[in-house]
Amino acid sequence: MAHESGEPNESSRGRQRVFVVRRLPAAVEAVLVARYDAALNPTDESYPVDRLIDAAREFDAIVPTVVDNVPAAVFDVPARRARIVANYGVGFDRIDLDAARRNGVMVTNTPGVLTEDTADLAMMLIIAAARRASEGERQLRAGGWNGWRPTHLLGTRVNGATLGIVGFGRIGAAVARRAHRGFNMRVLFVNPRDPDPAAVAAAMAERCATIGELLAQSDVVSLHAPARDDTRGMIDARHFAMMRPGAILVNTARGDLVDEAALVRALETGTIAAAGLDVFEREPIVSDRLLALDNVVLLPHLGSATTSSRVAMGERMLANLDAFFRGLEPPDRIA
């Protein structure tokens, strides 16, 4: 663990009190308890919102994760003590930033440190979905494999195929680079803002004017947009109809981006060939219809699940907390 920022100042009330919503890697928890009066969550149970509201009254900082809801009630609570919410993770779609701003509570996240691992996992889902890896493993484990045969579980070639990236930020660009350099793929993308020219050049990526243009040309579509009001349900039945027959959808971003019922229908009817999903509309609930399908690879939100990323996310969260309590601007302020 890096200890660059050193001991934060103690408040007049003694050590700063930090409420940690979920269990974190041991190395991160060790630093938290060394630097702060930290309440950890050893059972890793998911807390109800009331517990976070109480924590806002009793603690100087709250450390939620990307799956914990931090609604307005947490920020609006009378006699609030908490002055910072240091999110463990990049996505902040479950934190009410307007309420945070209204109440003068700072919010930070942990960008940059999970990019490569999440991009690796997206590549894994692209290949697993195209080559029917989960279907094959299920068949083998169930004793249903009776040997090599020329027509067994034929999939789709990834090498040289066209990949459409929706959202060309850090992770989208990292997937594009892998796809182009490692798998000789043609890369298309859509992005609301002008992308990093170096990232575009590294993947020889071509910008599409509309998502329809991208969908019509892509063999694989990989989603890398944030969940916001304007991106929720951005891939719906209309979009599946625009995709190529035989196309594959991969989502390692947020389940909310996709109308999941429409995705199920597209997979059931063969409108698209397959999907690889690491995120879901109602996590951790996965619909029975999705579970029943053979042409979808399902993972339990593992994008950043390496020890390297999860410890680095903790270091980043600590750097934000430490800066805040030393009266400095945290490096990853989002509100």
Ligand code: DGY
């Ligand atoms: C994030 O940080 O937003 C990721 O979803 C965690 O893997």
